[in-house]
Amino acid sequence: MAQKPSIPKGTRDFSPIEMARRNYIFDTIKGAFRLFGFKQIETPAMENLSTLMGKYGEEGDKLLFKILNSGDFLKSCSDEELTGRNLPKLTNKLCEKGLRYDLTVPFARFVVQHRAELQLPFKRFQIQPVWRADRPQKGRYREFYQCDADMVGSDSLNNEIELLSLIDLVFKRLGINVTIKLNNRKILAGIAEVIGEADRIVDITVAIDKIDKIGIENVNAELREKGLSEKSIETLRPLLTLSGSNEEKVEQLKAMLGSSETGMKGVEELETVLNGFDDLGHLCKAEVDVSLARGLNYYTGIIIEVKANDVEIGSISGGGRYDNLTGVFGMAGLSGVGVSFGADRIYDVMNTLNLYPDSVAQSVKVIFTNFGDKEALQSMKYIKTLREAGIPAELYPDQAKMKKQMSYADAEKIPFVAIVGESELAENTIMLKNMSEGTQEKVTIEEMVKILG
Secondary structure, eight states, X not given: OOOOOOOOTTOOOOOHHHHHHHHHHHHHHHHHHHHTTOEEOOOOSEEEHHHHTTSSHHHHHHTOOEEEOSSOTTTTOXXXXXXXXXXXXXXXXXXXXXXXXXXXXXXXXXXXXXXXXXXXXXXXXXXXXXXXXXXXXXXXXXXXXEEEEEEESOXXXXXXXXXXXHHHHHHHHHTOOEEEEEEEHHHHHHHHHHTTOGGGHHHHHHHHTTHHXXXXXXXXXXXXXXXXXXXXXXXXXXXXXXXXXXXXXXXXXXXXXXXXXXXXXXXXXXXXXXXXXXXXXXXXXXXXXXXXXXXXXXXXXXXXXXEESSXXXXXXXXXXXXXXXGGGGTOTTOOEEEEEEEHHHHHHHHHHHTOOOGGGGOSOSEEEOOOSHHHHHHHHHHHHHHHHTTOOEEEOSSOOXXXXXXXXXXXXXXXXXXXXXXXXXXXXXXXXXXXXXXXXXXXXXXXXXXXXX
């Protein structure tokens, strides 16, 4: 017996109803992006590894899916190199390309490559899949979609306020109750300075970014392994356990980071963004979280992460300011800020909470029954008229018993069934049945357009 086919771990198939739900999410996000003036671009699924490597930190580099070179990919490797099994060295010789890890680094490459064609500031959005060689688990996939919106060429903190407003609008439209967590990379750098470990900023941020997953004691243990002193770890603890309102946390940070110019600049930026967002008015909760680091080395200012309040799952959106990202591609000094919506996690949240409108499940609005060749031909003429009026309609393809055709319409949740039998054919009318109400009436095609339009 042939083995049943399967798909790689960390990937998923999506049925028609699942795709309808996902497209509802994509369309909602895309509509919000356009409202805020972002323009759509696309980049290739694969990039040169030279573009991707070194942009996500050491842990991120390990999660890149590498693509073997075409043809004889072993031709550049000696027998000694192959038997030596030095994986990083072999990878450099066997692979020149990799699947994109996120949409931000390819976007930075796009900006540098097409700079002469772009008007700055440039606002773009992308909705495309990304790939990470991560361990699959609930809410974490190896292939998933990101929905990114970024602006480059402006240093203004108004952009951060706009992004928070965008996040608020998207989740309000989707019906998801969320908390936006905020921090600033400069605050993290200031903390490293204050505890006497300025040269360990990467080690510190990588460790504390795990605090929600492993707890503060395990974070401290990791910091000890990285060589931080007990004094530094104890000085760090109160900074990671701030309490009170956002205003109170900001005041505590000012008191603790007074000796760090960088840290105080981060506090000032955070306060400006919080106040601007509050002045606009918003539905979701914004919360200062000093443990938020997001683990990505390219952030230089505000850091954003969004959590769903009613479902246990990882962050469903995140982003921040990255002043130096395009510098690695030869364009220094171009500031950027962006946000990414994790469509797959949002999809899981909406499924868990059943937040989709009933209309999402509808494939077509009306289906015509099929009682024979003449009836089917006339029905197809009516269907053409309906489609030209923007009304989704279809014909049951085969001549079958009425019960079977009605059962199909019911299973597909089609709200109306149109019946064209001998009498309707003679009268140029249609018997229109409302499936939810169980009522029916004879109408002309013109009347049907008005009813369903």
